[in-house]
């Protein structure tokens with residue numbers, strides 16, 4: 001019996017050794033998406049903070065042109081702009097119509113560079129000019145979360161854009177003139193950690209400037225007037241958040257801003273309406289109180 005046991009121990013050791021070499025080899029050669037340990041919970045946090053579900057889910061419509069609410073992340077929400085109407089694409093893990101065949105690299109290129117897997121440029125109605133500053137770890141976590149969402153097969157719908165904006169190739173020129181890769185994520189060492197966290201939330205994830213910063217005739221945000229309001233929408237006049245707006249949030253305390261971003265209530269007891277109500281419900285209300293405070297610190301420091 002003793003002999004048998006000794007004989008057995010040799011193949012067991014060999015098998016274990018072979019296995020460990022095998023595991024190391026797999027880890028070494030696996031695509032990057034398997035090597036990083038993604039934090040799906042943080043991915044969910046980034047997803048809500050960034051409002052991805054808001055644009056990529058069709059809320060449906062009542063009345064004359066009634067249509068039911070669409071499947072989550074299956075796209076189809078119409079976005080009206082001065083250049084025509086965009087229909088958001090399907091970003092579920094569906095293999096045919098969604099991102100099922102994408103790699104993490106494809107996803108990274110889309111969000112921070114604004115380019116499709118075939119390198120065609122995206123329209124800036126997709127707020128990649130803000131997302132471009134997203135941190136690599138947040139991107140990886142977001143990707144892990146997105147891949148874990150249910151698939152829906154909804155086919156993408158063509159945008160309905162005015163000439164010449166219907167020519168996607170024009171966006172190469174737009175990018176050359178107006179797109180500054182990574183710019184929104186730059187930190188400012190002369191400011192506190194809280195201010196920098198607020199800047200990251202406002203400029204990158206929650207892309208507040210996409211509505212609150214005025215745009216030039218080519219639809220690019222004018223960073224020289226950051227958050228100074230936009231008279232033409234989306235969805236009507238967007239308020240100026242800088243102290244130049246004497247009746248604006250310059251009259252609010254930091255706590256007032258935190259309250260507004262969590263419940264939508266203003267110091268006067270009114271409630272946020274329209275597009276801002278959606279931003280609060282889907283994005284800022286889901287943040288931690290510390291993150292809302294950081295946003296308030298950043299907004300209070302606007303010049």
Ligand code: HEC
Nearest residue numbers: 050051052055086088089091110116121122123125126127
């Ligand atoms: C303000 C609305 C809006 C928000 C917010 C938004 N998107 Fe989009 N997204 C769009 C539009 C519009 C397009 C189509 C752009 C085009 O056709 O050039 C798009 C395109 C995409 C694409 C390319 C899909 C494809 O088939 O090529 C991906 C991926 C994507 N978005 C993911 C996201 C993620 C992830 C988030 C959150 C971090 C997000 N989007 C937030 C409007 C939005």
Ligand code: HEC
Nearest residue numbers: 206207208211238239248249271272273274275276279284
């Ligand atoms: C989709 C467009 C959109 C985005 C994105 C957006 N806002 Fe707004 N915001 C609005 C609109 C529209 C109003 C006016 C709401 C109303 O009339 O009740 C508003 C109002 C506000 C107000 C109240 C200002 C005042 O003087 O009454 C604050 C503060 C504010 N937004 C902060 C933010 C912050 C911070 C972000 C990013 C986290 C953000 N907004 C993102 C559209 C937007």
